[in-house]
Amino acid sequence: MRSPSVTSLPGDASVRRLAILTWVMIAVSLYLIFFHAREADPTMGGQLQRIFYFHVPSAWASYLAFGVVFLASIAFLRTGSRRWDLIAASSAEVGVVFCTLVLITGPIWAKPVWGTYWQWDARLTSSLIMWLTYVGYLLLRGLAEDGSRIARPAAVVGIVGFVNVPIVHFSVRWWRTLHPSGPTVADLENSSGLGSPELVAFFTALIGFTLLFALLLTLRVRLGNLADRVDRLELAR
Amino acid sequence: MSEVGWLFVAFAAVWLGLGAYLLSLSTRQRRLEQRLRELEKNE
Numbered sequence: 001m002r003s004p005s006v007t008s009l010p011g012d013a014s015v016r017r018l019a020i021l022t023w024v025m026i027a028v029s030l031y032l033i034f035f036h037a038r039e040a041d042p043t044m045g046g047q048l049q050r051i052f053y054f055h056v057p058s059a060w061a062s063y064l065a066f067g068v069v070f071l072a073s074i075a076f077l078r079t080g081s082r083r084w085d086l087i088a089a090s091s092a093e094v095g096v097v098f099c100t101l102v103l104i105t106g107p108i109w110a111k112p113v114w115g116t117y118w119q120w121d122a123r124l125t126s127s128l129i130m131w132l133t134y135v136g137y138l139l140l141r142g143l144a145e146d147g148s149r150i151a152r153p154a155a156v157v158g159i160v161g162f163v164n165v166p167i168v169h170f171s172v173r174w175w176r177t178l179h180p181s182g183p184t185v186a187d188l189e190n191s192s193g194l195g196s197p198e199l200v201a202f203f204t205a206l207i208g209f210t211l212l213f214a215l216l217l218t219l220r221v222r223l224g225n226l227a228d229r230v231d232r233l234e235l236a237r
Numbered sequence: 238m239s240e241v242g243w244l245f246v247a248f249a250a251v252w253l254g255l256g257a258y259l260l261s262l263s264t265r266q267r268r269l270e271q272r273l274r275e276l277e278k279n280e
Contacts, residue, residue, distance in 0.1 A: 051243075105251060112243050
């Protein structure tokens, strides 16, 4: 029998419920993306436009993750609590995963539509800088032998690095870019060029990826707590 | 490559990427649980 002190982490049942909800939502969104949303006009990429339904939610999840890094870093500098430091580090890791997916799916979509995988335009370049910033943040944390000593400089990077997130988001409106500017909230249907079935598929995918972010963050924080327990026991020997 | 081919590549990249990350979390957790069991046994 496994030791309960190891396997019974606090909130096990809630995590299981969150995982079930997440995978149900993802499954529903996949059905809607492939069987409910209509094929886009050939000028928009035809079947290829369906990449949009996981490219944009991945970008949203990365913004959310880096927003959590920003807020948790401020909370850590104010309180010095390890809990906030762990949330910031975990969220940065999950954010890098989602941002990597954006940087992979974007060029795959761009190649047949633009004729090239990459353009050094404002949206693509600022997204790459955002990814490099948080990869640097994780490397900074990973290189330190004593995690507690690097926590404060890492929090400063987590706060300063967030400055780039609104730049990435608004780059398509501030500068002329190849990347589509996306819809405005005030006139979603006309500005997005999407009909009701497509908007339903998109928002379901958006909720699914938001839940997936929450699930991955929860799992990563629990992993960090487990690592802290191991460190404490090793130090006490 | 056809439109559907590109779509498949992007779709596979997303789910393989997320799957790889979940696998890495699970591997790290198993390793830590094993280490924790060893430490608690020696206490």
